[in-house]
Amino acid sequence: MTGGEVLYRAVGSRLPKHVKVLAWGRKPSARRAVEFARRKGLAVTHLEDGFLRSVDLGDRDAALSLVTDELGIYYDATCPSRLERLIRAPIGAAQAARARALLRQWREARVSKYNHAREASAGLPSSFVLLADQTVGDVSVRYGCAGPASFQRMLEAALDENPGAPILLKVHPDVFAGRKRGYFDKLTTAQAARVRVLGQDVHPVALLERAERVYVVTSQLGFEGLLWDKPVRTFGMPFYAGWGLTQDELAAPERRGAATVEQLAHSALVAYPRYLDPETGRRCEVERAVEWMGLQRTLRERFPEQVYALGFSLWKRPIVRAFFQGSQVRFVRREQQLPKRATVAVWGQRPVARGRPVIRLEDGFLRSVGLGAELTRPLSWVLDEQGLYYDAGTPSGLEQLLQSARFEPALLARARRLRERIVELGLTKYNVGQGEWRRPAGVNTVVLAVGQVEGDAAMRFGAGAVTSNLGLLRAVRQAVPHAYLVYKPHPDVLAGLRAVGSGEADCVYWCDEVVADVPMGALLESVDEVHVMTSLAGFEALLRGRQVVTHGRPFYAGWGLTQDRAPIARRSRQLNLDQLVAASLILYPTYVSRASGRFSTPECVLRELEAWRQTAPDASLWRYLFRWLYRCQRGLERWQSGDKQVKKTANLE
Structure with a gap:
């Protein structure tokens, strides 16, 4: 946290009155923190992940955003929260304009809370009704005035209210990752006849832009549906319900009222969270965070879901994975190990059988501080599906540009x-x-x-x-x-x-x-x-x-x-x-x-x-050792090939 705040461990009996006790959401540890603060007479600030969190899931990737709340926490509908107070407050013309621009940027960047999954593969209907499952034990369900029965009511309502329409059920990413269970482990025969459970982890944006309606209990997918201007039906009481923007199964708390989408977006994405620029480590605005995440989304979708990397050294393999984020990379030593229609990545102009999709890799033009031959990790590579920029015999991707x-x-x-x-x-x-x-x-x-x-x-x-x-x-x-x-x-x-x-x-x-x-x-x-x-x-x-x-x-x-x-x-x-x-x-x-x-x-x-x-x-010292080893290797190669001529290099060193 920034702004001059200092974090203390909860030890000792005397703490300054200005110290704040931090509690993570509504976890058991948060209850202990609240009790500690009550005994010491200290204020409590609740923390949670923001609504634009990270590229990967929470256990794999650091958070890009964090919300802080001195009143409660956004998903707890049983008590007020700072987010509720922000949504209720009128916004000016400049804030509304910023919110509208942010909505456009959000859609164009195709971002979501988590951004690791690929866009939907072929075979989805052109339009459908989208349902969002959640994970069993999710505190946002319990504190959103919902439970297991809420998910069954959601499913039944979607079937009854949309006769003949395709119903798609999106499973939570943590369920696909094998970390948690969802609420729809089993469907009845009648339900299964109309409901298609997505059998892969699909980026939510690919679903939201095609969905006719969105049904949720308390899932953030409902909030994102509003950002995409979709009709949203709720069966719990998430933070975005009860403002006249959604069709709600439950009655809203009296403290909620009427709000616009601009008020909701400005409050939840601009005013409520704090963002950290992942490249500078400094606080940044939401627009910068969306821009950065949008770049990740764009570049992660460039290549097929699976790419085979042929003939790469152990040193280069982690770098190959880094430059092919968004695709699963499998390394092979020989071309005979490649499946018939596989896309293959190779270094430089390594020969590959005609007709096979090839991505050729080379150093970029702003590479590093240090030589590539000394194994200095690069900051840029080119990944060219047409040729390579230095091959004048055939047009490359760069030449076409x-x-x-x-x-x-x-x-x-x-x-x-x-x-x-x-x-x-x-x-x-x-x-x-x-x-x-x-x-x-x-x-x-x-x-x-x-x-x-x-x-x-x-x-x-x-x-x-x-x-x-x-x-x-x-x-x-x-x-x-x-x-x-x-x-x-x-x-x-x-x-x-x-x-x-x-x-x-x-x-x-x-x-x-x-x-x-x-x-x-x-x-x-x-x-x-x-x-x-x-x-x-x-x-x-x-x-x-x-x-x-x-x-x-x-x-x-x-x-x-x-x-x-x-x-x-x-x-x-x-x-x-x-x-x-x-x-x-x-x-x-x-x-x-x-x-x-x-x-x-x-x-x-x-x-x-x-x-x-x-x-x-x-x-x-490292360079001297590396160069000495390299010269030894070259000398051994010349000796083995019978070439004993020593080239004169004195004038060049």
């Missing part, structure tokens, strides 16, 4: 702010390097040539006529013979994690300076022109307004922003820089937050990269 996406003004404004922030923070893909570099005095033009790992996928699938780092330097020297030419080898090569390119030790003879341990962002700010084969440094240079010449076919070439030595005819659209950024950094990659472990946005990742870079511990 760049070629045909409609870039709305709001998206372009967001892209501009993102680009400016990246430049301001000096962030790049890996964010490595500690050294400094100064532009030589008296030099008119400084050109940077960026080395790559020769033979990696980006070179194999995207290079043009120039296919080596030495070849790049020769081409650049020929193009700009009088410029001051700086060469920066790839950080994996400098770290000894990847092999030195063919003849790369001779690069010192073709440039004026080799720069090693300097952050790429700082280096790009000090040069006039950048030459690359397919390196992401060309894209990072565009963000900083530098002239970029491509000697290969990277994803950012061919759109009118670069000088291209290897044109791609099918890329026919002329783009501006913000359109390129919108597709490449906002629409295409997938981001996972270090703080929440959930899907995130590039803006949040920028904040986390900035903090990560400032607080990252000195990993030099």
Whole structure:
């Protein structure tokens, strides 16, 4: 809790009078807390989960919202609550407008209290009457003036009042999880003939938007039905009943009266709960919480319910699961283990049998603080069902976005702010390097040539006529013979994690300076022109307004922003820089937050990269050990293959 409150354990005999005793709902522990407060003459505040709680169930996921109540608790209809007082109070025009906007946002985000379940599968009727079961022992049933008989009356009323209509019974998520029992363990033969019990845990939104009417005892599904503008019939006395918004089986307490949906939504979602931003750990407003949860809902539905991941190392498997949240991931070693029509996820351009649905994974463009080859966990990956951004031989998902996406003004404004922030923070893909570099005095033009790992996928699938780092330097020297030419080898090569390119030790003879341990962002700010084969440094240079010449076919070439030595005819659209950024950094990659472990946005990742870079511990010992082990492995491989040639790397280290 915030606001200067301090929590004390219930020990000792003397406590300050301003201390509040916290009690969780109406649990037995709450009764003990209330009795303790009575003896000590202290005030009691009751706590409960909010109405937009979490992605997963309560025993698996931390709460995003919490309600506090000094009078009672919202589901206890036997006494007043702070929520009742809020609903009774009139709201102004601004609050009503906010509530209406929140209702639209809630529906568009497709959120609910719990958000782990997938949308309904095919086979549901186009319209139906929806009934909500609850769990046996749920305190909201008892304190909502209801009991087991209430559920039978609900079912009988739904059958009688909707003759011929399909009846769908939604089971509580905790029942599907095997943690609790529901009230409808058995149906009579006559009931079973008309009632369809949903045999899977379905996201409530998929049901509410098709439902003609919603029948509940005290379930929150009734509240959400009102948010979706559905007729709701209640057989208990939940907090949203008794205000003239629902058809109620029970008489409402006299303290309740008439209210609008705007009053209900503003009270229950804005004024009553407290929300915590899962990425910053700070208090936030409901709109931010809905926005974040809506992102989770959208990204969890992208891929099939089950995905097979082929050939991933043990280190990458938890990361694969994180980027495929919403789908069940099964890992297999060989393609022969895959079911016939299974969707398979693979790293990079690993071959997969023709005709099989494939999702190809690669590092994103804002990845980490540290190299991927050093097993630094990524903040972004791309998950591409068309191809991969570095494969110029076939259109990728990114290329299709760049070629045909409609870039709305709001998206372009967001892209501009993102680009400016990246430049301001000096962030790049890996964010490595500690050294400094100064532009030589008296030099008119400084050109940077960026080395790559020769033979990696980006070179194999995207290079043009120039296919080596030495070849790049020769081409650049020929193009700009009088410029001051700086060469920066790839950080994996400098770290000894990847092999030195063919003849790369001779690069010192073709440039004026080799720069090693300097952050790429700082280096790009000090040069006039950048030459690359397919390196992401060309894209990072565009963000900083530098002239970029491509000697290969990277994803950012061919759109009118670069000088291209290897044109791609099918890329026919002329783009501006913000359109390129919108597709490449906002629409295409997938981001996972270090703080929440959930899907995130590039803006949040920028904040986390900035903090990560400032607080990252000195990993030099670990890196030294890792690089030593890697070199030992490479030496063993060369010895086993009979290759005893030792490549010269002294000039690059």
